[in-house]
Amino acid sequence: MPRKKCLRHICLEPELTYYKPVGVPLCELKIVLLHLDEYEAIRLADSEGLYHNEAAARMNVSRQTFGRIVNEARKKIANAIVEGMAIKIEGGHFTTTNNDVLAKSNSE
Template sequence: MRRRIRGKFHHNCFKPCGMPGHNLEYINLSRDEIEAIRLADYNEMYQEDAAKEMEISRPTFSRILNNARKKIASALLEGKAIEIENF
């Protein structure tokens, strides 16, 4: 499914400080997920407006956003690295 991704992402991986990357479990965020985070959390857009920006339905946007937030929370709380796919 084609979606509009406008964000420019300058980093493709984030990891806990002081931990070698080869010792970490990685969480993968899709481009859709990082775009949803950018629109909803960074740009503080309402989900309906953000969904229109991505050219998807609001329920689909909500599912993508919830998945992204769960992955980020897991990485922060469990000391995992975050990698953005198709960078």
């Protein structure tokens, strides 16, 4: 039986939750779902430039778990760019760092 996932801490939810290629209506595109914990991992590692140890501590996960999260997020983003898909950011298994919001993915 797999271990229960611990909640991943995120700083805040993004204001924009969809990204898509210009000139193609959203209804004609395949959509890649990027969970909020994956978004947070990309933000910490690539936008803020944190080392995995520090970013993992901020998200309340192990360094190995952080590595898996950020690698999966990068793969999803790369596939969306290469294949011309939209990216939708939502869901996941997380809590905000101020503990006001608790959300769980419906896909668990």
